[in-house]
Amino acid sequence: MLWKLSLTGIKGRFKDYLVLFSGLIMSSAIFYMFEALATNKDFVTSNSPIGMAAIVFQIGSVLLGIITLVYIIYANSFLMSMRRRDYGMFMMLGAKGRKIAQLIAAETLVIGTAATLIGTAIGIGLTQVVSQFLLSRLDMHVKHFSPLYLPAVITTLILFIIAAVVNQYQLLKTPVLQLLHDDQQPNRIKENKVTRLIQIVLGLVFLAVGYYMMIAIAKFQIMGLVIALITIVLGTYFLFNAFFGWLLMLLKRNEKLRNKGLNNFTLAQLSFRIKDYTKMLALVAMLFALALGAITVGIGYQNEIPKIADSASAYDVVLNQPTQKALTLTKNLKGIKQTATYQVKEDGKTVYYRTEQFKQTPLLTIEYGKTGSVSSETKVRKVPLSELETGDTYLFRSIQVPSQTAKAVKLISNEAFAQIVAPTKVVKTYDVQDFSANLPVIKKLYQEQLKANPELKANPEADSSKYVSYKMANGVFSGLEFMGFFLGIAFLAMLASCLMFKILSGAASDVKRYTMLAKIGVRQSLLKQSIAKEIGALFLLPGIVGVVHVLFGLQMFKELMIDPYNQIWIPFGIFIVLYAVYYVVTTWLYRGIVLKETKFGE
Numbered sequence: 001m002l003w004k005l006s007l008t009g010i011k012g013r014f015k016d017y018l019v020l021f022s023g024l025i026m027s028s029a030i031f032y033m034f035e036a037l038a039t040n041k042d043f044v045t046s047n048s049p050i051g052m053a054a055i056v057f058q059i060g061s062v063l064l065g066i067i068t069l070v071y072i073i074y075a076n077s078f079l080m081s082m083r084r085r086d087y088g089m090f091m092m093l094g095a096k097g098r099k100i101a102q103l104i105a106a107e108t109l110v111i112g113t114a115a116t117l118i119g120t121a122i123g124i125g126l127t128q129v130v131s132q133f134l135l136s137r138l139d140m141h142v143k144h145f146s147p148l149y150l151p152a153v154i155t156t157l158i159l160f161i162i163a164a165v166v167n168q169y170q171l172l173k174t175p176v177l178q179l180l181h182d183d184q185q186p187n188r189i190k191e192n193k194v195t196r197l198i199q200i201v202l203g204l205v206f207l208a209v210g211y212y213m214m215i216a217i218a219k220f221q222i223m224g225l226v227i228a229l230i231t232i233v234l235g236t237y238f239l240f241n242a243f244f245g246w247l248l249m250l251l252k253r254n255e256k257l258r259n260k261g262l263n264n265f266t267l268a269q270l271s272f273r274i275k276d277y278t279k280m281l282a283l284v285a286m287l288f289a290l291a292l293g294a295i296t297v298g299i300g301y302q303n304e305i306p307k308i309a310d311s312a313s314a315y316d317v318v319l320n321q322p323t324q325k326a327l328t329l330t331k332n333l334k335g336i337k338q339t340a341t342y343q344v345k346e347d348g349k350t351v352y353y354r355t356e357q358f359k360q361t362p363l364l365t366i367e368y369g370k371t372g373s374v375s376s377e378t379k380v381r382k383v384p385l386s387e388l389e390t391g392d393t394y395l396f397r398s399i400q401v402p403s404q405t406a407k408a409v410k411l412i413s414n415e416a417f418a419q420i421v422a423p424t425k426v427v428k429t430y431d432v433q434d435f436s437a438n439l440p441v442i443k444k445l446y447q448e449q450l451k452a453n454p455e456l457k458a459n460p461e462a463d464s465s466k467y468v469s470y471k472m473a474n475g476v477f478s479g480l481e482f483m484g485f486f487l488g489i490a491f492l493a494m495l496a497s498c499l500m501f502k503i504l505s506g507a508a509s510d511v512k513r514y515t516m517l518a519k520i521g522v523r524q525s526l527l528k529q530s531i532a533k534e535i536g537a538l539f540l541l542p543g544i545v546g547v548v549h550v551l552f553g554l555q556m557f558k559e560l561m562i563d564p565y566n567q568i569w570i571p572f573g574i575f576i577v578l579y580a581v582y583y584v585v586t587t588w589l590y591r592g593i594v595l596k597e598t599k600f601g602e
Contacts, residue, residue, distance in 0.1 A: 025115045025118050025119040025122060028115055028116050028118075028119025028120055028122075028123060029119045029120070029122040029123035029126055030123070030489070030490050030493040030494060032119070032120050032123030032124065032127070195242075196242045196245070196246060197242075199238045199241055199242035199243075200238070200242045200243045200246065202234075202235075202238050203234075203235045203236075203237075203238030203239040203241075203242065203243055204235070204239075204243075205235075206231040206232070206234045206235030206238065207231070207232060207235035207236070207239070208235075209227070209228075209231045209235075210227070210228040210229075210230075210231035210232035210235060210552075211228075211232075211552040213225070213227050213228035213231070214228050214552050214553055214555050214556050215552065215555045217555065217556040218558075225556075232286075232549065233282075233286060236282045236285050236286055236545060236549075237278070237279070237282045239282075239545065240274075240277075240278045240281045240282045240285070240541070240542075240545075241275075241278045241282075244274060244281075244541060245271070245274050245275070248267055248270055248271045248274060249271070251267055252264070252267045252268075252271070261526055261529060261530070262517075262522070262526050262527070262529065262530040263533075265517070265530055266530045266533045266534050269510075269513075269530075269534050270534060270537055270538075273506065273538075276506075277502065277538065280498065280499065280502045281499075281538070281541060281542050282542075283495075283498070284495045284496075284498065284499050284542040284546075285541075285542035285543075285545040285546045285549070286546070286549070287491050287494065287495035287498075287546075288491075288492075288495055288542055288543055288545070288546025288547075288549075288579075289545075289546040289547075289549035289550050289553065290487070290491050291487070291488045291489075291490075291491035291492040291495060291546075291575070292488065292492075292546060292547065292550045292571065292572070292575050293488075293549075293550045293553050293554070294484045294485070294487035294488035294491065295484060295485060295487075295488030295489075295492075295571045295574065295575055296550060296554065296564075296568060296571040296572070297484050297554075297557060297561075297564070298484025298485045298487075298488065298571075299484075299567070299570055299571045300554075300557070300561055300564050300566065300571075301477040301484065301561070302477075303563075303566050303567055304473065304477055304561050304562055305470060305473045305474050305477055306435055306436055306470065307378075307562050307563075308469060308470075308473040308562075309435065309466050309467075309469045309470035309473060310378065310435070310466070311366060311368075311378045311469075312366070312464060312465075312466055312468075312469030313366070313398045313464055313465055313466040313469065314364035314365050314366050314380045314398055314431075315364060315398055315399070315429045315430065315431055315465075315466065316430055316431055316432045316435050316438070316442065316466055317330070317333070317429065317430040317432075317442055317445055317465075317466075317467075318398065318399055318427065318428075318429050318430075318449075318465055319427065319428045319429075319430075319445065319448075319449060319452075320399075320400075320401050320425070320426075320427050320449065320452065320453055321425050321426060321427075321452045321453065322426065322428055322448070322452065323448050323451060323452050325448055326445055326448035326449070326452070327428075329441055329444050329445050329448065330428075330430060330441075330445070332441045333430060333432055333438050333441055333442075334432065334433070334434070334437060334438055335432050335433030335434060335437070335438075336430060336431070336432055336433075337431045337432060337433055338361070338429075338430075338431040339428065339429065339430050339431070340357075340360075340361035340428070340429045341357070341426060341427070341428050341429075342354070342357050342358070342399065342426075342427045342428075342429075343357065343417070343424050343425070343426060343427075344424070344425045344426075344427055345417065345420045345422040345423070345424055345425070346404060346407065346422060346425075347420075347422055349407055349408060350407055350408045350409070350410055351396070351400070351404050351407045351408070351409050351410070352410050352411075352412055352416075352417060352420055352422075353396075353409070353410070353411050353412070354411070354412065354413075354414055354417050355385070355389075355411040355412060355413060356413070356414055358385055358388055358411065359385060362382040362383055362384070362385070363382070363383045363388060363395065363396070363398075363399070364380050364381070364382060364383070364398070364429075364431070365380070365381060365383050365395055365398065366378060366379075366380060366398075367379050367380070367381045383395055385411075388411055389411050391408060391409050391410060392409075393405065393407070393408065393409050396409050397464055398464060399427045399429060401453050401455060401456060402455055402456070402459050402462035402463070403455055405462070435466065435470075439470075442467050443467070445467075446465070446467045446468075449465075488571075488575070492575065492578055492579070496578075496579060496582035497582070499538065499539065499542070499582075499586070500582060500585070500586040500589075503535060503538060503586055503590060504586065504589055504590060504593070507589075507590050507593040507594055508593065510593075510594045511593065511594050513594075514527055514594040514595060518595075524595070527595060528591060528595075531587060531590055531591055531594070531595075532587055535583065535586055535587050535590060536583065536587075539579070539582075539583045539586075543576075543579060547572070554568075
């Protein structure tokens with residue numbers, strides 16, 4: 001009978017359960033996706049140049065596990081808010097509290113078990129799809145990665161089993177009357193002004209210290225990272241606990257703003273809930289920063305790879321003694337800016353070039369910035385003939401094979417060149433508009449280079465070509481980039497889902513307020529605007545704080561990246577769009593709950 005009532009309850013509120021079910025599936029899938037990386041130590045250690053990567057992922061795994069548990073608790077609160085009337089009716093009909101608790105536990109178990117199994121299966125599929133997309137789209141090469149990783153499956157199942165047991169224990173030990181009436185308990189606590197001021201000052205001081213530690217991370221290193229983590233977490237908590245409550249109070253005192261539309265009601269709603277949301281908003285802000293930071297750094301490393309390659313050689317393609325197939329392939333290069341042909345002869349000690357050819361097409365070389373290292377100041381310049389005639393062998397390395405670099409270099413006239421008894425070799429150079437866009441052709445040209453010059457294959461570390469530098473940079477950074485994307489996706493999905501269910505869990509208690517406003521004649525458009533503003537503020541506040549955290553946090557990567565802020569609008573844009581989708585979905589679901597009993601919306 002208990003299972004029959006449970007299934008009947010699920011069927012009766014199918015739409016509400018569908019939201020809960022889909023959310024749990026998504027959380028299970030996301031958790032599995034992360035665990036497929038975090039629990040695979042071979043993958044983490046072999047694809048990251050950072051020795052602490054394994055530790056970072058283990059910490060991230062524990063953090064995401066805690067967040068997932070919190071998420072399930074909020075999802076369960078959403079379920080309770082939807083079923084209060086039904087449980088009250090059962091009580092009126094004589095059902096015992098323990099039986100109702102068992103009924104709730106049965107429904108939770110059915111939903112949780114099904115969601116975990118389906119979510120894990122979807123997680124395996126998503127891991128396969130996302131990994132293949134990243135590997136193909138970003139030209140990555142990662143080792144020891146498999147979408148189906150048994151330890152990750154076991155970890156995901158264990159987590160959700162623990163969550164189900166905890167939920168059942170809480171429900172069995174909680175009086176049903178408390179479940180029925182906890183939405184009527186006040187959560188607005190009057191706070192002392194002095195206490196609020198102290199918290200505001202502490203919050204700002206903690207954040208200032210944390211930001212300074214991230215800016216000066218090269219000086220403080222691990223200690224700075226630990227201090228930054230502690231102070232920023234505390235600063236974020238105090239910011240939401242005191243500062244935003246004070247800000248709402250100031251807005252309510254603005255008569256012009258307060259009396260416009262339903263702003264007074266909206267501000268009252270936010271003021272009423274801000275204390276209850278303090279921990280959640282602080283958590284979301286931190287996760288927002290972690291997720292956005294992970295995606296930003298991931299895309300940043302993608303941008304670093306071609307920059308490092310550009311700093312290695314002034315030419316996109318250099319062909320020494322090109323084969324006929326190579327010459328045919330060059331016709332497929334897109335956006336050729338410049339091409340040149342140089343003839344060369346050599347003996348046991350010297351490499352000879354024709355002066356006239358360098359007059360027609362000057363040799364290109366890399367000019368580094370003031371620091372003498374790879375940076376955003378690195379440029380390509382044309383080498384004057386006077387510099388080439390000095391015989392500086394370093395200038396010619398970009399167009400030579402390894403065996404030539406140890407020999408002297410001489411520029412001679414066409415007549416003198418013709419008199420040297422040695423076979424004439426040809427070097428062809430190409431400079432294109434977009435190296436990445438031509439990468440498939442450049443790969444094939446490099447293979448032809450290896451065939452024409454076997455010494456390159458035997459001594460690859462001596463090859464200074466741009467493609468070899470690209471491969472080396474890609475091998476170092478692609479694993480970090482790959483993991484950054486996965487981290488960002490996992491944390492984004494979890495933070496937005498937690499916030500969504502936290503908001504929806506309080507929707508049932510708001511039905512009376514919106515129904516009352518509708519009955520006194522408030523237009524539906526104003527009610528929808530009020531809901532959009534209230535939920536928008538709850539999404540916007542942690543979003544703004546998270547963005548500020550990321551902007552300061554990127555300072556830590558100045559020692560590891562040429563320009564961590566390069567094209568920052570791309571990850572920010574992607575993240576904001578995904579975050580906005582969660583906001584729209586949450587607003588739509590919230591409206592469906594609080595406005596469905598009004599006469600509007602028909």
